[in-house]
Amino acid sequence: MVYWQPPKKYRASGYKVGNTRLPGRADDGRDAERAARARELTLEMLNWARGDVEPRIAPGTWGWLIARYKADDVSPFRDLKPNSRDDYLFTLARWEAAIGAVLITDTNLVELKSWQRSMQQKGRSHSYIKRMFTMLRIVAGYGVALQAPGARAVKEIMGEMRIKGPKARKVSPTPEQIAAIVGKSDEAGDSAFSLGILLQWWLTLRAVDVRGQYLRMTPEEAATAKEEGGIIRGWFRWADGITWSMIDRDVTTLTKTPSKTEETAPDALEFDLVLVPDVRARLLSIPPEKRVGPVIVDRKGMPFNRYTWSDKFRAYRTEAGVPDDVWMMDTRAGAINHAKRAGASPILLQHAANHASLDTTNRYIREQNDSIAQVIRLRHEV
Known part of the structure; x- marks a missing residue:
């Protein structure tokens, strides 16, 4: 008892x-x-x-x-x-x-x-x-x-008072590391996880906006949720993840409002899936009759929770030989830094990350030493 x-x-x-x-x-x-x-x-x-x-x-x-x-x-x-x-x-x-x-x-x-x-x-x-x-x-x-x-x-x-905060993280995954992790996931037949990580990587989305999350309900919320439908586990309801209703019939466009900014920036973001052929091909490989509800689900057809998602990342990271200091939460930072190396301007990075402030975007930049070296090279060219 x-x-x-x-x-x-x-x-x-x-x-x-x-x-x-x-x-x-x-x-x-x-x-x-x-x-x-x-x-x-x-x-x-x-x-x-x-x-x-x-x-x-x-x-x-x-x-x-x-x-x-x-x-x-x-x-x-x-x-x-x-x-x-x-x-x-x-x-x-x-x-x-x-x-x-x-x-x-x-x-x-x-x-x-x-x-x-x-x-x-x-x-x-x-x-x-x-x-x-x-x-x-x-x-x-x-x-x-x-x-x-x-x-x-x-x-x-x-x-x-000045309360010292934690040091900013300096680590972010490279494209090669993400590819290695996805490769190990594919080898394990874990296609949903592979698709989810690629959606995080190429669309610069938070994990919660891909796999979703289970939110605790009050008794009143639970009664309403049961009337409205949706995925409910006990006193928790699933929310915030990508659903098939956000993807058009031809699987060319994903329309989504990120959970963190849904109240301050209610306009949905549109992602052109044609620009990410690997992601689109994986989506198209899912049979039409299964394109209902959450996109990223486990083998039982249920959305992942955050703990299982992180556990899978660690397991495939280890199998891929990627250093332990690369965390699942770093995927978004890795995507932003990848775009920076590709030549994206600060405003483009800010828009891709859906940040209200460029200062927020700058906190994700983890390649200061590379930037310093680039500045020195540019100065030598003058």
Whole structure:
């Protein structure tokens, strides 16, 4: 049997809901359903702590503000995509455990720096520390909106702090490495993975915009999703990937709005598949009667999740003899750098990557040394 258990600090504060049995049993394939129920119980507990029943968490503490950020109907947390909410909850839980009882008004530069040093002493990475303080800054910003005492001062202090982030990645796959990985995938008969990686590479798309992703649903969203149809696994629905409805009958054009910019740039992008004959040939090889729903599916006809997708990349990368420091997430950067070497202008690179800012595109450029050498050669030609 599997149970949800409220943290000790809530029980100590007077929360009367104890261990609650979750649906099913361990290893029965109902993990998503249990996770959704656990989330409901957690939100009920947070609403209680916020004061909907009787305030037990002291108002003005970080625990109080974090609970408000997670539970308030007007919180920007509500506007996040389900996968982003899950990531936020993980980080928020760590802050809640560490500083939940600390008053916001007692938080000054000395305290903030001590938290940073504590993370460093525990061997936390620059990426981890940056992510944690970014989250705290977001929560403090919500505190400012609520006019919580001390929140504005904390946000201003954090605005002056410099939290070192992770070093920019310098690695991106070459065309030869991508070809080698696809070759090993083809040898394994994994045609869907080969097609997906080539779509990422030639169309400069994120993996999520090719294979899609499974997004967690609330009970209300689940009820609506069942009425609307689509691919549903427990409390998760599939979204954002390429579907056959985005490809014209002659398989010459793919029309898609990238998930990351669908709200800010709702106009769909058109990709000429005739310009990528290998990709088009692979699409045409799929029987017409199977050209329904998601394009990239496993042998059971279901879309991949992100973990399986990354695992496959690592396996074929190893078989192909490609260095371990080449990651699946680097495919997009590799495509941009490939285009740069081919002579594409900065504005062309920006448009191909569907970036709102050229500064974003520049963060994907990982061949600074090559650029320096090229500048030296050009200067010698003057």
